[in-house]
Amino acid sequence: MVLQSIRDRLNGIIAIFILGLLVIPFAFVGVSSYFTSGATNAVALVNDQEITANEFNQAFQNYRRRLQAQMGTAFDPELFDQAIVRRQFLDQMINEELLAQVSTSAGLAVTDERLSAEIRNLAAFEVDGEFNADVYQQRLAAQGLSIPQFEQDMRASLVLDQFPTNIATSAIATQWEIEDYVRLQEQQRAFSAVIVPAAVDPASPVAEETLLAWYEENTSDYLSEEQVLIEYLELDAALIGGAVDVTEEMLRARFEEQQARFITPESRLASHILIEVAPDAPEVDVETARKTAQELRDRVQAGEDFAALAREFSQDAGSAGEGGDLGWIEPGYMVQAFEDGLYELTLENPVSEPVQSRFGWHVIQLREIRPSEGMSFTEARDILLAEYQAEEDERRFIEQADRMIDILYEDPTTLSAAAEELGLEIREAGPFGRAGALDGIAANRDVVTAAFSDLVLAQRSVSDPVDIDNNHIVVILLKEHFPEAVKPFEEVRDEVAQAVRRQQAMEAAAAAADELLARVEAGEEIDALAEAQELEVVRNDSALRTSPDIDAGLRSGLFLMPVPAEGGVETDIVELADGYAVVRLEGVTDGVLAEDDLAKNQAYARRIASASATDEAMGFIQMLREQSTIEVFEDRLQ
Numbered sequence: 001m002v003l004q005s006i007r008d009r010l011n012g013i014i015a016i017f018i019l020g021l022l023v024i025p026f027a028f029v030g031v032s033s034y035f036t037s038g039a040t041n042a043v044a045l046v047n048d049q050e051i052t053a054n055e056f057n058q059a060f061q062n063y064r065r066r067l068q069a070q071m072g073t074a075f076d077p078e079l080f081d082q083a084i085v086r087r088q089f090l091d092q093m094i095n096e097e098l099l100a101q102v103s104t105s106a107g108l109a110v111t112d113e114r115l116s117a118e119i120r121n122l123a124a125f126e127v128d129g130e131f132n133a134d135v136y137q138q139r140l141a142a143q144g145l146s147i148p149q150f151e152q153d154m155r156a157s158l159v160l161d162q163f164p165t166n167i168a169t170s171a172i173a174t175q176w177e178i179e180d181y182v183r184l185q186e187q188q189r190a191f192s193a194v195i196v197p198a199a200v201d202p203a204s205p206v207a208e209e210t211l212l213a214w215y216e217e218n219t220s221d222y223l224s225e226e227q228v229l230i231e232y233l234e235l236d237a238a239l240i241g242g243a244v245d246v247t248e249e250m251l252r253a254r255f256e257e258q259q260a261r262f263i264t265p266e267s268r269l270a271s272h273i274l275i276e277v278a279p280d281a282p283e284v285d286v287e288t289a290r291k292t293a294q295e296l297r298d299r300v301q302a303g304e305d306f307a308a309l310a311r312e313f314s315q316d317a318g319s320a321g322e323g324g325d326l327g328w329i330e331p332g333y334m335v336q337a338f339e340d341g342l343y344e345l346t347l348e349n350p351v352s353e354p355v356q357s358r359f360g361w362h363v364i365q366l367r368e369i370r371p372s373e374g375m376s377f378t379e380a381r382d383i384l385l386a387e388y389q390a391e392e393d394e395r396r397f398i399e400q401a402d403r404m405i406d407i408l409y410e411d412p413t414t415l416s417a418a419a420e421e422l423g424l425e426i427r428e429a430g431p432f433g434r435a436g437a438l439d440g441i442a443a444n445r446d447v448v449t450a451a452f453s454d455l456v457l458a459q460r461s462v463s464d465p466v467d468i469d470n471n472h473i474v475v476i477l478l479k480e481h482f483p484e485a486v487k488p489f490e491e492v493r494d495e496v497a498q499a500v501r502r503q504q505a506m507e508a509a510a511a512a513a514d515e516l517l518a519r520v521e522a523g524e525e526i527d528a529l530a531e532a533q534e535l536e537v538v539r540n541d542s543a544l545r546t547s548p549d550i551d552a553g554l555r556s557g558l559f560l561m562p563v564p565a566e567g568g569v570e571t572d573i574v575e576l577a578d579g580y581a582v583v584r585l586e587g588v589t590d591g592v593l594a595e596d597d598l599a600k601n602q603a604y605a606r607r608i609a610s611a612s613a614t615d616e617a618m619g620f621i622q623m624l625r626e627q628s629t630i631e632v633f634e635d636r637l638q
Helices: 013-021 031-035 053-074 083-105 112-120 133-142 147-170 175-185 208-217 248-257 283-301 306-313 336-343 377-410 416-422 445-451 454-458 489-521 526-532 552-558 598-626
Strands: 042-046 049-052 188-197 227-236 267-276 325-329 355-357 360-370 427-432 466-469 472-482 536-543 570-576 579-589 630-632
Touching: 042 053, 042 083, 049 053, 049 083, 053 083, 053 454, 083 147, 083 598, 083 630, 112 147, 133 147, 147 598, 175 598, 188 489, 188 526, 188 552, 208 489, 227 377, 227 416, 227 445, 227 466, 248 377, 267 283, 267 306, 267 336, 283 306, 283 360, 336 355, 336 360, 377 416, 377 472, 427 445, 427 472, 445 454, 445 466, 445 472, 454 472, 489 526, 489 570, 489 579, 526 536, 536 552, 536 579, 552 570, 552 579
Parallel strands: none
Antiparallel strands: 042 049, 042 630, 188 536, 188 579, 227 427, 227 472, 267 325, 267 360, 355 360, 466 472, 570 579
């Protein structure tokens, strides 16, 4: 089982900056290593604190794996292993080290209570939504982490969060900034536009030399998908099987221990009248309250309606309006004195003498009894046996998973030894690309991520165990790698022809748009020009940046056009996805924030403050860099 990364605790736009800044995955790298020296192969010195090559390489590999998981098929391993990318990542580690140092000097700390709460909130350690100490220990052990080490790393991560968080919460937006933002964000533009489509004729002939030239110039558009063929071992508790050694006595003992699961206790429908008195009240007040309760009990016994008396005299705000109704009560729901008084009553004698609790004096009415009901041992036996079997399967699964990991650790280049000792079959999956497959284990996103990880793809090593389901894991090993390559021209000839025809259509549309623009600027009417050429006209007197009924490309170009002089117009050509638009901008109306629109005012203020916080956080880091001594050993980054 694989430990999940510690979740980012920040929210809002500032989190985007912090994600880039604090990109190092603390849980698996070991933040404490940033605070201790001893290695001589440092890639950087930050105020005499080393960042070692080992720390850098571990962090960088984890960073690439995370990007791969997020980007899927868009991830390019070569692109994210270039020298410039490694250097940028080292800068992020340097920024992180600077934050660690300033946090230490400022005396920032995280209490044991907060640390415990944060760990208990991590989904990686939960079973059925609850923190599980056994899972906590097992998953840390599977990653080679001790509990003290993990908690130290977690504490360091939380400490580093504090400066960025404080910066984010201190950012403000001035009223001038809000009004200027609204002026632009809610600006309206009046325009007319003629749409010149790029009409592609799929039957138009294209010269062979033109196709070949396009193919040679755009080979990156015609690459085959990178694929892998993998071997894997699958370990599933549900398939381990094996009879369990359990006796009737063991099952019966378990039934007795868990009887509450199978038997619903007797419940009682009750009402009460409460006369409040504090536990530490003077004796005279306690006695006065008891006498009041006794008088009310006597009136019920004399024939008065209990519910009516409760509505008039009960001091329990929650039930008085309901005539004292408390609903169905089971053992353990009420304070002991109340419960004892309720369960002493019978339907023949349904009203209690005054009963004292820490809340005061109660007169209790029993209205109905619902007997206990549930399963006998014979009825529950099959459930108990199935649960016992599942526990045994899980125990065997854990034993086999531990043994499998030990064997693979000894020789991570093969699955054969583990398969032979554990009696597992080595299976194959693929070939498949970074998008995975439609079915089988390659349809699992985590399996695909593991298959294209550096550990499997570059190092040719067995993967870490990948969780498929509860007590169900696989380990994978690369069998064959099929790198992306340029497809032969004949294979992609139709695609090339389609691209060339589209390019020719766009060029023709551009020429037509240039001619139209010249005629519009010469004073010809847009409507007449469009009608003569059977072109569409788009017109809007109050277009917004967010208007959904306007083409996104047209909308973007429209709001990049300069504001026309008073009484004048601006004209331009805007490129669309499939053609061009000749645009005539006729008017601009700035947005105005209504003073009484408090909700919008606050929303814009938060948006601007978040953006300011990003700038301020970046400025804070820059200040730390300028005040620090930083030395980078470029030759050790390879």
